[in-house]
Amino acid sequence: MEITTRDYRRVSVIRVVGRIDANTVAQFEDKLKEYVETDHLHLVFEADATTFLNSSGVRVLISAQKALKPRGGRLVIAQPSERVTEVLQIAGLESVIPVYPTTEAAVGAF
Numbered sequence: 001m002e003i004t005t006r007d008y009r010r011v012s013v014i015r016v017v018g019r020i021d022a023n024t025v026a027q028f029e030d031k032l033k034e035y036v037e038t039d040h041l042h043l044v045f046e047a048d049a050t051t052f053l054n055s056s057g058v059r060v061l062i063s064a065q066k067a068l069k070p071r072g073g074r075l076v077i078a079q080p081s082e083r084v085t086e087v088l089q090i091a092g093l094e095s096v097i098p099v100y101p102t103t104e105a106a107v108g109a110f
Contacts, residue, residue, distance in 0.1 A: 003031050007040075011110045013078070013103060015046040020057035029060045032075075036064055041073030044106045047080040053087045065097055074098075078106035 001018035012035055020028050035043055045061065047053070065075045076098045080088060088094055100106035 001027060003027065005031070005035075008107060011042040011044055011107050012040045013044040013046050013107065015049065017049040019052040020050060020060075021052055021054045022056065025054070025056040025060060028057060029063075032060060032064045036067045041068060041071055042110045043068070043073070043075045044078050044103060045075060046078045046103050046106075047084045048078075050081055050084050053084045055091075058087065058091050058093065061093070061097060076100060076106045076109060078103040 001016060001020065001024040004015045004017075006013040006015075014031060014035065016028065018024070032043070043064065061075060061077075068074050077084070077088070078100050079102055080099060085099075088097075088099065098106075098109070100109065
């Protein structure tokens, strides 16, 4: 798994290439925590190249959303891959974490 980030004025984009599974979820969680704990209020998880997302990865997304919300921030998901979309639908996350078809739309939502 490879994680890259792009910071804009009001939002940070975190892109994951590869699998978020038992072997990589700690790295993903550490990156999100780093952003949440350093006053980045608005995060976009860019998931077009994320080939797998397990339940631990879903938990990390929910935890980040819960940490951001009381501070007026939020996490959104941009252009999820087919596999990520399936997991989000099965987990019922679309009502908790907004999903946007493009990164531009997700960034523009802030």
